[in-house]
Amino acid sequence: MYRYDDFDRQLVLERTEQFREQVKRRLSGDITEDQFRPLRLMNGVYLQLHAYMLRVAVPYGTLRADQLRQLGYIARRYDKGYGHFTTRQNIQYNWPKLDEIPDALLDLAKVEMHAIQTSGNCIRNTTTDQYAGAAADEIEDPRPYCELIRQWSTFHPEFTYLPRKFKIAVTGSPNDRAAVKVHDIGLRMHQNDAGEVGFEVIVGGGLGRTPFVGKTVRDFIGKNDLFSYLEAILRVYNRFGRRDNKYKARIKILVHEIGVEEMQRLVEEEWAQIKGGSLRVDDAEIAHYIEQFAPPAFETLSDDDSEFERRKAENREFSNWVRSNVIAHKQPGYAIANVSLKPIGGIPGDATDTQMELVADLSEQYSFGDVRVTHEQNLVLPHVKKADLFSLWAELKNANLATANLGYVTDIISCPGLDYCALATARSIPLSQRISERFSDLDRQHDIGELKIKISGCINACGHHHVGHIGILGLDKRGKEFYQITLGGDASENAEIGKIAGAGFSEAEVVDAIESLVTKYLGIRETGERFIDTYRRVGMDPFKEVLYGDR
Amino acid sequence: MAIVKNDSVIDQEWITLDAEADLPPGEENIIVPLARFKEERETLIGRNGGLGVQLNPGDAPEDLANDLDRLSIITVHFPAYTDGRGYSYARVLRERLGFKGELRAIGDVLRDQILYMHRCGFDAYELKNDDDVSLTKVRAALKEMTVYYQPTGDGRVTAASLRERRRAALKSAS
Amino acid sequence: MSLQVVTANRLDDGLVVFLTADGGWSENIDQSRIADGKEAGDALLAEASVPELDTVIVGPYLIEVEQQDDGLVPTKYREVLRTKGPSVRQDLGYQAG
Incomplete structure (x- = not known):
């Protein structure tokens, strides 16, 4: 895993000090709230419904054990004993005090973490596949490139006051777990005809009030040229993106309005001017970053572990958990273990201070001190020996962290909504x-x-409802919460924006409505079909009928 | 109002004209908006007295490519500090077109954006504060950070190149 | 006829507060100064929006309230949540007591 060197450390410390001064200037009245707001947002500090909120960056969703332990400490010391993992693989604290936030940031800096650019109209935390470096289906570990993107985008002097926020996601696997097609820029690693690995560049995807699936502006960009190419896209966006209307300011609207061909032309024209410049990263430097993410010291094991098989055969609860939460690893004898933060009836993505500390301990014991945060608001221990899965599961179970529901109907993504968020309508x-x-x-x-x-x-869609197989959007109708259902959304490599089924449902009706959709699916599915497959085969009408009948 | 350049407060030696204003008859130094420069180019470059151009958001700095030698100053207007187009204009002017004259940020120029402006190639800042406060602010802003990840035209050394030097030194030492 | 009070978030800790009769800020909505009608509401908000208060509170605005048996209750659910705390964590916020 990437470790800060003295430059990274110095930069974060200087930033922490800078923010401490800005907070001081704010509290003393030297700067107004209007002047302070963008500064605090650039440091991840929001003002929400009940209090301030601090959003801490988890770069590309990767955490070391000591970092996760510190996140638990911060939850206890500066908050009310818990944190909320988000769809950007970050963590949010809901109750920090403004005058204590500089100290919290200093405590984060001690473990090489920060809250830089977790808000504001700048380049946000880059996200990637939570199974990076572990997944059996991976072409190459995307994290070295994510780290290079992190550095390139941190305090980028030209791109700190963009028309709107900007999100980049990278996948190193053909099975896209990072939703790259619904990002401002999505990068998909693949091999070209010459056998080199590089990136397909997808631009202009996004959710929010005007959802779009991104469009490919370039089939292949080599690794050395990735950063100048990103800079070219950002410069085109910074210069030509709309600034007259906040809701039309994302790059997706620019791409939509001028068309993907014109976007391509502008980007290529800009890139031609800068591609030979100082943003070209040579092979030696890339190799240096690849080395930073070298695989841990795996043991040479057989892929079959008789003890593991015996436990599965004996213990149905364990085998259920394995079936849903354990995923194939590229290294024989190892597996990827998903830690569900979706206990039945719980708050999706919330974890207590002690749960964070426990997972940190377990990662040291079983997963080389490596933990991941998923955009679906769960945690992952990416490198667990199959022989250890049973003991791991038993310890997770004691802490209510072993719900066997990954990818199932109760593994729900949910934004904080009106319980915490100042923008929410329901x-x-x-x-x-x-x-x-x-x-x-x-x-x-x-x-x-x-x-x-x-x-x-x-409608801002932080809960990604547009790409839910079943999406639910909470709205306010004359002071009452009501919920609109969309069907057929998909965040994977087959990305689709869901379609609105029809009129919304009241809070009392909506759970029944969801159940009727599921019942319908069970009644008409063909062998092996998931809900989304059935929907694609039969379309909206049969589902609409169970929701609305003759209405 | 004060203009800070090269670690000191400088005098305002330029008259900024809008699209309509009459050209002063003498050798005054004038700054005109890009649109007017394009329309009245011949007259403007034929005059005695210094000439500068003001870029507003939406302008194309490339339009000045062939005239940069004639301009002593380009001002870039930030109608609101949140409008970041001027940062790109500055980099294009400095790094691509090679503009060597004064590049001055005007409009909503605040302390917390000055370092970014500097990194993009600005060398002068017009602030709304008085002389002393403005100078203090610019000085504080420019030394707030010392580590830079991006190679830009201001020439500050990036972390990547410092790392590379260090690796090379380690290599030759071993 | 509509009753209104002014709410904001306190600058230093961010918590929800209400403008009181003596010009201070309270965490308890029942200590709010109540304005009756649009004119009185505008005046109350103007009082809460003076620049001097920029170092005390953030983002003052008017909310509509009703006088109920157990005190003042905002008419909008969003504001009810602000006076209590998250509905999903009854152990947190003002509702926790």
């Missing part, structure tokens, strides 16, 4: 809790199979 957490309780029966969940429900509490 609550989303209580709804996810009630759906989770309705489908709590594990056998039934396994029978239903993969079904991604995603809930947003307002």
Whole structure:
């Protein structure tokens, strides 16, 4: 894993000191709230419904044990004993005090972490596949490039006041777990005809009030040229992106309005001017970063572990967990273990200080001190020996962290919604809790199979409802919460924006509505079909009928 | 109002004209908006007295490519500090077109953006504060950070190149 | 007829506060100064929006309230949540007591 050197460390410390001064200037009245707001946002400090919120960056979703332990400490010391993992693989604290935030940032800096650019109209935390460096289906570990993007984008002097926020995601696997097609820039690693590995560049995807699936502006960009190419896209966006209307300021609107060909022309024209310049990264430097993410010291093992097989055969609960939460590893004898932060009836993505500390300990014991945060708001121990899975599971279970529901109907993405968020129009957490309780029966969940429900509490779509197989959008209708259902969304390599099924449902009706959709699917599915497959085969009408009948 | 350049407060020696204003008859130094420069180019470059151009958001700095030698100053207007287009204009002017004259940030120029402006190639800042406060602010802003990841035209050494030097030194030492 | 009070977040800790009768800020909505009607509401908000308060509170705005048996209750659910705390964590916020 990447370790800061003295330059990185110095930069974060200087930034922490700078923010401490800015807070001091704010509290003393030297700068107004209007002047302070963008400064605090650039440091991840929001003002939410009840209090300030601090969003801490987890670069490309990768954490070391000491970092996760420190996140637990911060939850206890500066907050109310918990944190919330987000769809950007970050963590949010809901109750920090402004005058204590500089100290919290200093404590983060001690473990090489920060809250830089977790808000504001700048380049946000780059996200990637949570299984990077472990997944069996991976072409190459994307994290060295993510780290290079992190550095290139941190305090980029030209791109700190963009028309709007800017999100980049990278996948190193053909099975896209990073939702790259719904990002401002999505990078998909693949091999070209010459056998070199590089990136397909997808631009202009995004959710929010005007969702789009991104479009390819370049089939292949070599690794050395990636950064000048990114700079070219950002410069085109900074110069030509709309600034007259906040809701039309994302790059997706620019791409939509001028067309992908014109976008391509502008980017290529800009790139031609800078591609030979100082942003070209040579092979030696790339190799240096690849080395930083070298695989841990795996043991040479057989892929079959008889003890593991015996435990599975003996213990149904364990084998259920393995079936849903354990994923194939590229190294024989190892597996990827997903730690669900979606206990039945719980708050999606929330973890207590002691849970964070426990997972940190377990990662040291079983996973080379490596932990990942997923955009679906769970944690991952990426490198666990199959022989250790049973003991790991038993310890997770004691801490209510072994819910066997990964990818199932109760593994719901939910934004904080009106319970915390100043922008929300409706609550989303209580709804996810009630759906989770309705489908709590594990056998039934396994029978239903993969079904991604995603809930947003307002049109900004932080809960990714547009790309949920079933998406739910909470709105306010004359002072009452009501919920609109979309169907057929997909965040994977087959990305699709879901379609609105029809009129919204009241808070009382919506869980029944979801259940009727699931029942319909179970009734008409063909062998091996997931919900999304059935939807694609039969279309909206049969589902619409169960929701609305003749209405 | 004060203009800070090269670690000191400088006098305002330029008259900024809008699209309509009459050209002063003498040898005054004038700055005109890009649109007016394009329309009245011949007259403007034929005059005695210094000439500068003001870029507003939406302008193309490339339009000045062939005239940069004639301009002593280019001002870039930030109508609001949140409008970051001027940063790109500065880099294009300095790094691509090779503009060597004064590049002055005007409009909503605040302390916390000055370092970014400097990194993009600005060398003068017009602040709304008085002389002393402005100078103090610019000085503080320019030394707030000492580590830079991006190679830009201001020539500050990047972390990547310092690392490379260090690796090379280690290699030759071993 | 509509009753209104002014709410904001306190600058240093960010918590929800209400403008009180003596010009201070309280965490308890029941200590709010109440304005009756649009004119009185505008005056109250103007009082809360003076620059001197920029170092005390952030983002003052008017909310509509109703006088109920157990005190003042905002008419909008969003504001009810602000007076209590997250509905999903009854152990947190003002509702926790």
